[in-house]
Structure formats: structure tokens, C-alpha cells
Amino acid sequence: xxxxxxxxxCGLIGSSISRAIKKNKLAGKIVSSNRSDVTNKKIITLNVxxxxxxxxxxxxxxxxxxxxxxPLSSYKDVILKIKSSLKNGAILTDVGSVKKKxxxxxxxxxxxxxxxxSSHPIAGTENSGPEAGFASLFEGRWCVITPTDxxxxxxxxxxxxxxxxxxxxxxxxxxxxHDKVLAITSHIPHLIAFNIVxxxxxxxxxxxxxxxxxxxxxxxxFTRIAASDxxxxxxxxxxNREAVLExxxxxxxxxxxxxxxxxxxxxxxxxxxxxxxxxIRKLIEDLGQAGTFxxxxxxxxxx
Amino acid sequence: xxxxxxxxxCGLIGSSISRAIKKNKLAGKIVSSNRSDVTNKKIITLNVxxxxxxxxxxxxxxxxxxxxxxPLSSYKDVILKIKSSLKNGAILTDVGSVKKKxxxxxxxxxxxxxxxxSSHPIAGTENSGPEAGFASLFEGRWCVITPTDxxxxxxxxxxxxxxxxxxxxxxxxxxxxHDKVLAITSHIPHLIAFNIVxxxxxxxxxxxxxxxxxxxxxxxxFTRIAASDxxxxxxxxxxNREAVLExxxxxxxxxxxxxxxxxxxxxxxxxxxxxxxxxIRKLIEDLGQAGTFxxxxxxxxxx
Numbered sequence: 316x317x318x319x320x321x322x323x324x325c326g327l328i329g330s331s332i333s334r335a336i337k338k339n340k341l342a343g344k345i346v347s348s349n350r351s352d353v354t355n356k357k358i359i360t361l362n363v364x365x366x367x368x369x370x371x372x373x374x375x376x377x378x379x380x381x382x383x384x385x386p387l388s389s390y391k392d393v394i395l396k397i398k399s400s401l402k403n404g405a406i407l408t409d410v411g412s413v414k415k416k417x418x419x420x421x422x423x424x425x426x427x428x429x430x431x432x433s434s435h436p437i438a439g440t441e442n443s444g445p446e447a448g449f450a451s452l453f454e455g456r457w458c459v460i461t462p463t464d465x466x467x468x469x470x471x472x473x474x475x476x477x478x479x480x481x482x483x484x485x486x487x488x489x490x491x492x493h494d495k496v497l498a499i500t501s502h503i504p505h506l507i508a509f510n511i512v513x514x515x516x517x518x519x520x521x522x523x524x525x526x527x528x529x530x531x532x533x534x535x536x537f538t539r540i541a542a543s544d545x546x547x548x549x550x551x552x553x554x555n556r557e558a559v560l561e562x563x564x565x566x567x568x569x570x571x572x573x574x575x576x577x578x579x580x581x582x583x584x585x586x587x588x589x590x591x592x593x594x595i596r597k598l599i600e601d602l603g604q605a606g607t608f609x610x611x612x613x614x615x616x617x618x
Numbered sequence: 619x620x621x622x623x624x625x626x627x628c629g630l631i632g633s634s635i636s637r638a639i640k641k642n643k644l645a646g647k648i649v650s651s652n653r654s655d656v657t658n659k660k661i662i663t664l665n666v667x668x669x670x671x672x673x674x675x676x677x678x679x680x681x682x683x684x685x686x687x688x689p690l691s692s693y694k695d696v697i698l699k700i701k702s703s704l705k706n707g708a709i710l711t712d713v714g715s716v717k718k719k720x721x722x723x724x725x726x727x728x729x730x731x732x733x734x735x736s737s738h739p740i741a742g743t744e745n746s747g748p749e750a751g752f753a754s755l756f757e758g759r760w761c762v763i764t765p766t767d768x769x770x771x772x773x774x775x776x777x778x779x780x781x782x783x784x785x786x787x788x789x790x791x792x793x794x795x796h797d798k799v800l801a802i803t804s805h806i807p808h809l810i811a812f813n814i815v816x817x818x819x820x821x822x823x824x825x826x827x828x829x830x831x832x833x834x835x836x837x838x839x840f841t842r843i844a845a846s847d848x849x850x851x852x853x854x855x856x857x858n859r860e861a862v863l864e865x866x867x868x869x870x871x872x873x874x875x876x877x878x879x880x881x882x883x884x885x886x887x888x889x890x891x892x893x894x895x896x897x898i899r900k901l902i903e904d905l906g907q908a909g910t911f912x913x914x915x916x917x918x919x920x921x
Binding site for chain 1: 740741744759760762798799800802803804805806807808809810811812813814815816817818819820821825828829830831832833834835836837838839840841842843844845846848849851852855856859862863865866868869870872873876877880881883885888889891892893894895896897898899900901902905
């Protein structure tokens with residue numbers, strides 16, 4: 316499908332793409348560039364890529380497809396570094412969790428002969444680094460692509476095809492809409508998880524250790540989400556500030572209503588809100604998005 | 619172990635206890651009382667108990683062990699109904715998620731010849747009802763018992779033994795401490811999950827449907843928690859009002875700090891807080907409480 320693919324940043328996502336491309340034989344050669352030479356050596360040893368170096372310009376040269384898989388805050392540096400080394404007609408994409416701000420940043424900086432189209436594979440685990448990646452990460456998951464008026468049809472087709480070939484379902488959104496939907500489905504849930512884990516971390520020592528011991532009562536699910544890569548998430552909240560703050564405002568208003576209802580013994584309010592939650596879960600299950608593929612799964616204790 | 623056990627309320631927890639007692643041959647006979655005759659018929663058909671009736675007094679008669687597994691708000695009615703039918707020397711326990719208020723309620727109402735000791739098996743799923751129960755629900759889970767000065771050693775021993783025989787590890791706490799620990803490890807996580815699902819339910823229709831479609835980005839984990847039994851959770855927040863409001867206060871203060879940091883572009887604050895979350899997760903993993911028993915589990919996409 317591609318003669319040469321270059322992945323900039325071989326962490327969980329980057330190394331999973333590389334593994335998936337290799338597994339599905341979608342490229343003649345895969346190379347990668349990482350700041351750290353330890354990483355570059357590791358991904359060669361792990362046979363994740365064919366060649367790796369901290370010399371980004373060199374790695375990018377001659378690539379038909381370049382994928383940026385570094386934290387959002389590094390995009391500017393990456394673009395400035397590679398823009399004059401990109402092959403004529405190359406396709407450039409990324410895998411970032413925020414779109415609006417980074418798309419205009421990149422669109423302003425790359426030459427006209429490069430096809431730029433942003434992607435967001437909605438897949439991941441709480442683990443980071445190239446060892447954490449695996450080839451099946453994208454199978455059955457959504458990948459959202461966010462073309463703009465400047466994006467060529469051919470770039471849309473080729474990037475759509477890439478994601479489908481590694482097992483994903485592809486959807487198209489505008490960058491602003493993507494950022495709003497992801498704010499509520501991913502960024503706010505992560506922020507809240509980070510927050511409650513932080514609240515526990517600040518408890519008195521004995522209560523904290525018991526919270527850890529009895530984490531199975533619900534808290535554990537939050538710690539798993541909150542174990543995600545700190546640098547990546549710091550950037551997400553910076554780059555999607557507007558949508559995150561708007562959704563956080565709504566969340567806070569709703570939480571104040573709950574607080575008031577508990578204080579005032581408002582049984583009816585609580586029960587009707589809790590029943591409504593069951594309905595949303597039902598919608599997710601009906602859409603096949605509940606993540607329970609194993610029929611015995613629902614019989615397992617959550618705790 | 620017991621000649622006759624009576625379970626009042628055969629929902630997820632009650633029916634799981636009954637199944638576990640049967641599986642481990644811990645009782646000569648198991649009976650149950652439920653308000654609904656549909657439930658009473660169902661649990662006979664499912665072979666969950668040997669006898670069932672809405673006549674609670676009749677079911678309780680002659681039982682060596684009586685387990686209350688109904689929502690917390692029904693405890694008062696249940697106690698008033700059964701107090702004069704309890705066998706001399708019977709052990710009475712419950713499985714409720716809140717202790718302080720209900721223990722004093724029951725202690726004030728039962729005769730002196732009854733051994734009352736409260737239990738809380740920290741186990742469950744998001745499903746409710748007798749069909750949702752299963753015998754292995756308590757295996758490897760903690761069960762907290764909360765004896766008071768009035769509790770006999772023999773009652774502590776027998777109830778501890780019961781929970782161990784169905785596979786649980788048993789821990790002892792004071793009622794007030796139990797309620798504080800559970801507020802942060804279970805009640806606040808559930809409240810937050812109910813809250814964010816409510817926020818999504820109130821979004822405009824198109825954004826709401828997309829939130830459901832892309833739930834895999836983190837939101838899905840919250841909807842699962844928030845699908846838990848509305849009546850049970852309504853009661854938990856009412857009965858543990860004090861500890862929940864205190865912990866919610868801390869949670870809100872911390873969330874305000876995050877909000878401010880995002881607004882003010884405070885990268886350092888976010889990154890240091892997010893890194894701290896990883897440490898708490900590490901503690902849980904080190905304690906073997908991470909819930910990842912399958913070594914391939916960590917290789918599965920969270921989304």
C-alpha cells in the first residue's frame with residue numbers, strides 16, 4: 316500500500332500502528348524517529364520498525380506516508396523540523412486527541428505539495444511506551460478523520476483505507492465537532508478520574524491505604540483511567556481548553572444539583588436521575604459499544 | 619454449618635449468597651422472603667432457594683441465620699416485621715453498603731437473645747435482580763464486618779466463617795470508619811459516574827447520540843458503573859449523607875484547582891497531578907487489587 320512509512324514517536328499508539336502495518340503488510344519499509352536513542356534502539360530490537368533514528372529529517376525522507384504520534388505540544392517543533400524534508404506528494408497525518416488548534420497550526424506551516432489530513436484512532440490502554448503497543452489495538456475501534464476544505468479526496472481515501480486495513484471503522488467529523496464530542500466522551504471522564512485519584516492521594520495516610528485496599532468498590536476503575544500518560548493528557552487539556560471548560564461547567568452544575576439533593580433528602584430527584592443513567596447505558600449496549608464481547612463477562616464481579 | 623438460613627430480599631446480592639451457600643453446602647435449608655410473588659416464584663424455579671414467600675415472619679421462623687439483603691430504606695420495616703419471629707439465639711446480619719445509621723437502628727429494635735452483626739461484602743456487578751446473581755460473586759473479594767461493643771464473639775466467628783466459606787477475605791472495621799472509607803472508594807465514584815452520565819443525557823440530541831457512539835473513549839466505563847440499581851444507590855446517599863458530603867467537598871475543591879490550571883495554562887500543575895495518579899494506581903497493582911488476573915488483560919484496548 317505504501318513504499319515507505321515514517322512514524323514520528325513510537326509510544327503506545329505509534330508502535331501499535333507500526334505493528335499493525337507490518338502484520339497487515341501495508342508498507343514496504345517502516346521507519347521511526349524518536350528523540351531518545353534508547354527508544355530508537357528498543358524498537359529495532361523489538362522488531363517494531365526496520366530503521367530508527369533521532370535524525371527526524373533523515374527518517375522522513377522518501378516516505379509516502381508520515382504519521383505524527385508524539386504529544387500535541389511537540390507538533391510545532393516536529394513540523395518545523397520535517398517540512399523541507401517531506402517528499403513531494405507525501406501524505407501527512409497524526410493521531411492526536413484534539414483537532415481544531417493543531418490542524419490550523421499544521422495547515423499554516425506545510426508546503427502545498429503535501430496532503431495533510433488529521434486522524435484520531437479512538438483506541439488505547441492505560442499503558443505507555445513502545446513495549447505497551449500491540450497490532451490488534453485498532454481492531455473494531457472507531458477512527459475519526461477530520462478533513463478540511465483544503466484536504467484532497469485522494470488523501471481522505473488513502474488514510475481511510477489505512478485505518479480500515481488495520482481493522483478500524485472510519486468516521487468523518489469537522490475538527491470543532493470532534494473536539495466537542497471528545498471533550499465529553501473522553502477528556503472530562505479522564506479529568507474526573509485524575510481528580511478523584513488526586514483526592515485520595517491527599518487523604519490522611521491510613522485512610523489512603525484503606526482506599527487503595529478497598530479500591531474494588533468502584534474507585535479502581537477510575538485509577539485505571541487515571542494511569543494514562545501524564546504528558547499526553549496535559550497537552551489534551553491545554554489544546555482543547557475551550558470545549559473541556561464548557562463541558563466541565565455543565566458537569567459542575569449537575570454535581571451541585573446532586574449535592575443539594577443529598578443534603579435535602581430529595582429521594583425522588585436521586586432515584587429519577589439514577590434511573591436515567593440506566594437508559595443511557597442501555598443505548599450504548601444496543602449500539603454494541605458496551606465492550607462486552609464475552610457473554611460470560613456480565614457474570615463477573617465488577618469489584 | 620446452619621440448619622436453616624433465611625435471606626430477606628433475593629436480588630443480585632441475596633441470590634448470589636443463596637447460590638454460594640448451596641454450592642458450598644453451608645445450610646440444610648435456604649428460604650427467602652420477597653415482597654413480590656413474581657420474585658418468590660422465580661427463585662424457586664431458578665432453584666436459588668428451597669422455599670420462598672412474601673410472608674416474612676413465616677420464612678424467618680426457625681432460622682439460625684437471617685440475612686437482610688433489601689435496600690437500606692426498608693430495614694426499619696423489615697426489623698419491625700421479623701423481631702418477634704426470630705428464633706432464640708439466631709444470628710442476624712445484613713449486606714448493606716452503609717453501616718453507622720442502620721446499626722443503631724437495628725440495635726435499638728431487636729431482642730437481646732438475637733446476635734446482630736452487620737456485614738458488607740464488597741462485591742457486585744451493574745446488573746440487578748435474582749437472575750443476575752451467581753455463586754462465585756464473593757470469591758477473592760473483601761467482606762467488611764462491623765461489630766459493636768454489643769456483638770458476641772460467637773456471632774463474629776460464625777459470620778466471619780460464613781463469608782470465608784463463600785470465598786471472601788474478611789476485615790473488621792468500626793461502622794463510622796467503614797462509612798468514611800466506602801464514601802471515597804465507592805459512593806463518590808458512583809455519584810460522579812451517575813453525574814457525568816446525567817450530563818450526557820442532557821446534551822442536545824445529536825451530540826448525545828455521538829457521545830453514545832464514541833463512548834469507548836472513557837465515558838463507557840462510567841456508564842457501566844452508573845447502570846447500578848437506582849433504588850439501592852438512592853438509599854446509600856441518604857444513609858451516608860455526612861461522609862459523602864464531606865468527601866464530595868474535597869473532590870470539588872480539587873476539581874476547582876484543575877479547572878483553574880486548565881484556564882491558566884498551568885502545564886506544571888497538570889503534569890505533576892497526573893503523575894501522582896500513576897503512583898496510586900501502582901500501589902493498587904502492588905497490592906494485587908487491580909483486578910487484572912488475566913495476564914493478557916493489560917494488552918486489551920480499553921476503548
